[in-house]
Amino acid sequence: MKELNRRLFLKSSLAAGAVTGTGLLLPKAVLAKWPANAFHSSTPDEALEKLLGNAHPVESGAIKIKAPDIAENGAVVPVSVTSGISGTESISILSTGNPTPLLFSAKLGPGAKGFVSTRIKMAKTGKVVAVVKANGKVYQASKAVKVTIGGCGG
Amino acid sequence: MKKQTVAALTAGLLIAGSALANHKATDSTPAEDLKLYRDYFMKKFPGVPLNEFQNGVYAIDKVSRDSWEAIEEFPPYEPMIEDGEEMWNTPFKNGKTYADCFPDGPAQRKNYPHWDAKRGMVVTLPMAVNECRVKNGEKPLKWAKGPITRILAYMAYESRGQKTNVVIPEGDAAALAAYNDGKSFYFARRGQLNFSCASCHVESAGQHIRADILSPALGQTTGWPVYRSKWGELGTLHRRFKGCNKQVRARPFKPQGRQYRNLEYFLTHMSNGIEFNGPSARK
Amino acid sequence: MAKSSIKIRAKEKGGVVTLKTLITHPMESGLRKNKKTGKLIPAHFIEEVTCEANGKKVFVAEMSGGVSKNPYLSFKFTGAHKGDEVKLSWVDNQGGSDSATAKIR
Numbered sequence: 001m002k003e004l005n006r007r008l009f010l011k012s013s014l015a016a017g018a019v020t021g022t023g024l025l026l027p028k029a030v031l032a033k034w035p036a037n038a039f040h041s042s043t044p045d046e047a048l049e050k051l052l053g054n055a056h057p058v059e060s061g062a063i064k065i066k067a068p069d070i071a072e073n074g075a076v077v078p079v080s081v082t083s084g085i086s087g088t089e090s091i092s093i094l095s096t097g098n099p100t101p102l103l104f105s106a107k108l109g110p111g112a113k114g115f116v117s118t119r120i121k122m123a124k125t126g127k128v129v130a131v132v133k134a135n136g137k138v139y140q141a142s143k144a145v146k147v148t149i150g151g152c153g154g
Numbered sequence: 155m156k157k158q159t160v161a162a163l164t165a166g167l168l169i170a171g172s173a174l175a176n177h178k179a180t181d182s183t184p185a186e187d188l189k190l191y192r193d194y195f196m197k198k199f200p201g202v203p204l205n206e207f208q209n210g211v212y213a214i215d216k217v218s219r220d221s222w223e224a225i226e227e228f229p230p231y232e233p234m235i236e237d238g239e240e241m242w243n244t245p246f247k248n249g250k251t252y253a254d255c256f257p258d259g260p261a262q263r264k265n266y267p268h269w270d271a272k273r274g275m276v277v278t279l280p281m282a283v284n285e286c287r288v289k290n291g292e293k294p295l296k297w298a299k300g301p302i303t304r305i306l307a308y309m310a311y312e313s314r315g316q317k318t319n320v321v322i323p324e325g326d327a328a329a330l331a332a333y334n335d336g337k338s339f340y341f342a343r344r345g346q347l348n349f350s351c352a353s354c355h356v357e358s359a360g361q362h363i364r365a366d367i368l369s370p371a372l373g374q375t376t377g378w379p380v381y382r383s384k385w386g387e388l389g390t391l392h393r394r395f396k397g398c399n400k401q402v403r404a405r406p407f408k409p410q411g412r413q414y415r416n417l418e419y420f421l422t423h424m425s426n427g428i429e430f431n432g433p434s435a436r437k
Numbered sequence: 438m439a440k441s442s443i444k445i446r447a448k449e450k451g452g453v454v455t456l457k458t459l460i461t462h463p464m465e466s467g468l469r470k471n472k473k474t475g476k477l478i479p480a481h482f483i484e485e486v487t488c489e490a491n492g493k494k495v496f497v498a499e500m501s502g503g504v505s506k507n508p509y510l511s512f513k514f515t516g517a518h519k520g521d522e523v524k525l526s527w528v529d530n531q532g533g534s535d536s537a538t539a540k541i542r
Contacts, residue, residue, distance in 0.1 A: 033485070034484040034485060039499075039501040068217065068220060068221040070217055071221070072437040073383040073384060073437040075383050075384070076230075076383040076437075076506075077221070078509075080511075098503055099468065100503065102501065102503075103500060103503035103504055104498065104499070104501075104504055105498070105500070106498040106499070106512065107496070107497045107499075109493060109494045109497070110493060110495070111514045111515040111517070112495050112496050113453065113515070115512060115513045116510075116511070116512050117457075117509075117510070117512070118504060118505075118508065118510050118511070119225070119504070119508065120503060120504055121466070121502075121503050148364070148365030148366075149365055225509075228444075228511075229459075230459065232444060232459060233461050233507075237440075383505075386506045386507075
């Protein structure tokens, strides 16, 4: 009986395209996890609704965003978010001026602190919005960032 | 012809207090130039130590400095330095390595560019790298981007802290001519927009051009190769020369051709005493 | 042999590990056009980055092509110490992946 199950298991994983080293096909189940509908949303409200089920997070002063007032190059904008809200489970980052505003969403596992830092692309001047999910509630803060067109091919 | 160009342009450049604009290439010696440029920039940007000019715009603008520091803290060019190190350590098909051409190691920035009296030309580091390759039966690498930038990134990284020390050998008329050729190029207006390098990087250094801040000429040669966010990769100094020429809608010259090598000779000399700090990140 | 696309810096101080990573990846959003051909460059970006410390998933970041090329990521966590191993892996929208491990200093 066990033997039969084992053979079935191998067969199904091969059919799905099992991993045989880096850079090759992965089981569809893994790829399906990526929340395409949220990342493809064209407004922040829609993205948050799809991602967190809540399009209207509460403003919170306990979320600190570090981002430049003026982004030298919209292609590389360093952003750091620190959440002082206890029980922070996830931190998401949106750029309101981008065609698809949701750029990043991190799920914090056991022991992870309410902090994330990354570099994002900002299509134009707008707000960097940080959204925190904690204890079933959703909070947000934002920072205005100017994205400029350089004069030197920038 | 070059003397005429410079004289003609200086007549048009009536910048009060800018002694730089009002002289011909041959009016001052390299040593006098060095003092002139340093004094000019240190007066223009008081409080900025000489060596700090190695950071370009970030030495003079706090707003952009913060995000630049955030990027330099774990810079995107770091993997390329390692790639370059691997290139340095990988033998050519004939069994030799770069170390055979550069026996004192990869930290070569202080030695370039230099005047090669025998060949009667300015030799740059990328040139020396490719000559090493060709000498050992390998194909030369493209000048502006790609693999050459990685080995240059490694060599630049190893050279960090070395002081720029370009020498125009005394009594060598050909060397001085190459230096003055670079200097004339620097001050000559060109292109549809009719700017010279000096228009932006000397006279208007620190001012805005649309939303960019123009970096001072002093220290501009220390950080190469540069990972520009705009390029999303490393590029060489001559790649940037080309880009700048194109931006004023002037005909660009060939990377590692005579014009850009002489320009590099002049421009690097201006930064004598400032430490090399490549590779570096820029917007 | 393929080199790792992932660089990791993991330091522990006062019980908190700060992990910084730099990944080499084009992060094409699919919205850029090839200047020469005029055609859209196909989307090719990391969808998910996972960090495990001592076998536990500490962090899972999902992202789009809106994250900068050669992505940088930093986060902090407790529950691991100097000498422990962290593992970082990523998966992209074209089925590509890579992983790397490092010891916490």
